[in-house]
Amino acid sequence: MKKTILFTAILAVGLNLTSCEDFLSEDNPNKIPVENYFTTENDVERAVYGAYMALRSGSCMGEGSTMYTEERSDNTGRLDNQSSAGEPFQFTDFSLLPSNTYLKSHWQAMYKTVNNANFALKGIQTVTFSDEKEKDNYEAEARFVRALVYFDIVRKWGDAPLVTSYLATPAEIEAHTFREDKKKIYEQIVEDLEFGIEKSTLPNHQPEGNKGRANKAAMAGLLGKVYLTMAHVLDTQNRKEYLNSAKTYLEMCLGMKQFNRLNEVTYDDNAQTGLFAVANKSTCPEILFQIVYKQGDKDYHSSIAADNQSIGITCNSQYPSKGQGTYVNEDLVNEYEATDKRKAFSVVYADNPKAMAYCITKFRDTSDAAGTLAYGGNDWIILRYADVILMMAEVYEALGEETKAIPYLDEVRERAGLPGYTESIQNTDYRSKYPTLKLAILHERRVELAFENQRWYDLLRFFTIDELVTYMHAKDPNCYGISNLQNFNEKDIYYPIPYDEWKLNPEGMYQNEGY
Template identity: 40%
Template sequence: MRTKIILAATVLSLAVTSCKKDFVDQADPNAGAINGGLKTETDVLNAVNGVYQSLRSGNCVGEGAALWTDDRADDVNTTDNQSNNGEPFQFSAFSIVPSNSYLQSHWTALYLPISRANLVLSLIDGVTFANEANRTIYKAELKFIRAYMYYNLVKEFGDVPVVTERITTKEQAAALTVRQPRQVVYDQIVTDLLDVLASNLPVRHPENGKGRVSMQAANGLLGLVYLTMGTSLDGANAQANFTLAETYLLACYNQRTFGKLSDIPFSDVFDVT
């Protein structure tokens, strides 16, 4: 009997010690490597392309994003008030309620490129580049995209959280994800875009680079930002913001050579070929 008791106690002891927390491998085998994930210029390029990819969502600024722009103006009108529980109709009917699920999807989609840009920016300086000019270009592209997303956020939601670093802990997330005044958001947008304009980005890309950030795009966006600041922030600074808007918008315009309208044959005006 004593032998059976000792044996049972031994088995129980082994069972208890086998359940120690560190006995189980808690690492997620499906999680992609982050800290060591960028090792070459090609890795960085692929990561930057991943940031561009997140812009394509209709919940962000891709196809279908008119819901956040034209549908909220008087340019278009949605007559179908039944599909998706009538939520899209709320945008054109100016009857959006906080529970509209499209708002959450849009908010999340705008912050996704920001999160990805912050991640790549936090790792890019640890990568060796054969061509250092590419490092500067990639940084400029990422900062432009971050600024573009914050411009959409502040224009649509007003005060929003401003995060410009990679979030790695819950405590960091709690500290950073609090709403900041619109002026703070615009200040960050301007800072990023001035960095872009100080970079070595091309004025315009050749055909194989169409769609990527250019110096002309940076001037155009910064001009638009100042124009919006002039109409939506403190009126005391409106004229100064309008003057800056004119400066950058003219710079954008002058970075492309335009011909005269009279140079286009009338028969070509409506030619879509």
């Protein structure tokens, strides 16, 4: 058997990201042997950009990656179970097979990005820097990308190959074709993020021209989320320690914010402080880390506004949509409270006979620069402060300190035009749906972060496996499209290992249970 493994895909073409609008193709570094490629600091910079570039793929973590996360949750789905041999439908129907080619592409893209980051890290150790601080900063950026991707990998597959060096030969590849315990992967993620926080001189927030690059606030916020996840998925004896570590880093992140209250940033995309407004994407103080797209560029534009838009809807894009757009489960629509400002901005009902369903309107670009070809400029937000604020509420609730949790929850509700938790819990309907503070926080995360690839991970974090099975099975199937929620069971907390990866080393690449 030929020993080539998908996660060691060759380094992608890098991009020159000297500013968030400067997506210019570079030569492919991998056309040159690695030992000869790195000679200057500029070579290292290009390799780091190559790692950022790999994130943009829809098969990795870019805007097109919602099939792997959002459709896996109870937020969105599909009304088409036939296209592409029905493979995309398997994700939302919980009928995913190890042979699924989209699953294989996702695995490949994730490990390609890891290898890009490792390629940059190898170069960092090869080149002599005039300033050691600059060396540490490049290393922090590459480690941030690696940590970000591995955090997705470990939450989707659990145990997985852990690769921290650039793999260039078949022998090196073969030596890494085995799954490592998920605890070790989390330890590596923590180490990578701590390096950037403690040893780099990266700014707390990148200036306008460098959006899309790592910063200390994003590192702290992400590390807080990592520890919060560890508290729920790793050994219970360290749960309190993990929660306190999560609190430490989330507080650190909040201490770096450049605004006072969350309501200083709005949902109005026409406002100067509009959170999702394309014109504000490089200056919005709520955004911690984003994947950058270039408005008007045929190669590096965003398509999310047009892709989500149903026929007959025009608020997303000038593109004349002909199909249904992204299908939103009525289960989510019904979760918005009556006076929630976010509902009208996030979803709309398309009453065209070819649609007759809700679609996503949260991401918009109707500018002439995007035009009827829909070359949009929406950046894909990976982490923002509302997420961090709600995680603080989650941490305090988990620590049993509800009085400290509630003000964080209330800050998010305030911006949405909703009453605080203490008042809301007196409402019979609200109390019947969210009888505990924990469920109220989960609800708030759902409607605040809808369609941002957070919901599936929230469900895995808030519930035990048995609780999640019960939760999913209790949903009204009439509010969930044509997917069969009864398919969901214990195995579905993880993806299967792609078949082509498993067969390389059936013992070391053991399959997840139930597949």
